[in-house]
Amino acid sequence: MVTFREFLQTKNIDESQIDSIYNKAHIAVELARTFDQMADKRNLLNNISVIANLASGAYGVYNSGENKKIIQPQLQQSLIYYGKVTPQNLNNIPRATIKQYYPQIQDDQIRNTDTIHVNIRRILNELLNDEDRIIEIAATILHESTHAYERENYGKTSEAGPLKTEAAFKVWMQGPGKQTLQGLMANNRNLFQTQNSS
Numbered sequence: 001m002v003t004f005r006e007f008l009q010t011k012n013i014d015e016s017q018i019d020s021i022y023n024k025a026h027i028a029v030e031l032a033r034t035f036d037q038m039a040d041k042r043n044l045l046n047n048i049s050v051i052a053n054l055a056s057g058a059y060g061v062y063n064s065g066e067n068k069k070i071i072q073p074q075l076q077q078s079l080i081y082y083g084k085v086t087p088q089n090l091n092n093i094p095r096a097t098i099k100q101y102y103p104q105i106q107d108d109q110i111r112n113t114d115t116i117h118v119n120i121r122r123i124l125n126e127l128l129n130d131e132d133r134i135i136e137i138a139a140t141i142l143h144e145s146t147h148a149y150e151r152e153n154y155g156k157t158s159e160a161g162p163l164k165t166e167a168a169f170k171v172w173m174q175g176p177g178k179q180t181l182q183g184l185m186a187n188n189r190n191l192f193q194t195q196n197s198s
């Protein structure tokens with residue numbers, strides 16, 4: 001039996017859709033996560049539960065209409081009881097708005113489980129080198145995650161913040177990120193060889 005607090009601490013992201021299209025997509029997710037934790041430090045990816053594929057159009061999409069959240073049951077009941085939210089609009093209300101109603105709210109009482117989309121095939125078509133593809137997928141994940149982070153924490157989002165995150169990521173990739181990517185790719189090769197030889 002997992003307690004609510006323990007449940008909130010599991011940070012698994014469902015990336016199965018993009019993994020099934022590109023067998024190195026998981027490296028991009030790890031790269032984005034490392035940048036997020038080591039350099040950016042806003043925990044952008046903590047808001048994300050699903051990285052889905054985007055079949056056409058832009059490199060990535062974040063649509064707040066797909067937002068979902070998990071709220072501590074007691075808190076959810078009182079929010080609904082006092083008429084601040086309805087079970088219908090609960091998922092779409094930014095964390096920032098709930099905090100206005102309940103300033104004493106703790107971060108571990110709400111978990112955002114938002115979805116972002118990445119156009120994996122467009123990136124694979126436009127870039128031929130695996131390292132370039134992985135970097136572009138990671139940059140797109142960070143861009144869309146910044147949209148989700150801003151919407152949840154400030155109630156709104158624009159292009160400025162996500163572009164800034166992408167730019168900082170590209171700078172990081174010139175230094176520590178470069179080594180991180182090489183390490184992740186080496187691990188991936190070892191794993192692949194182990195699987196083949198067994």
Ligand SMILES: [Zn+2]
Pocket residue numbers: 143147158159162
């Ligand atoms: Zn954007």
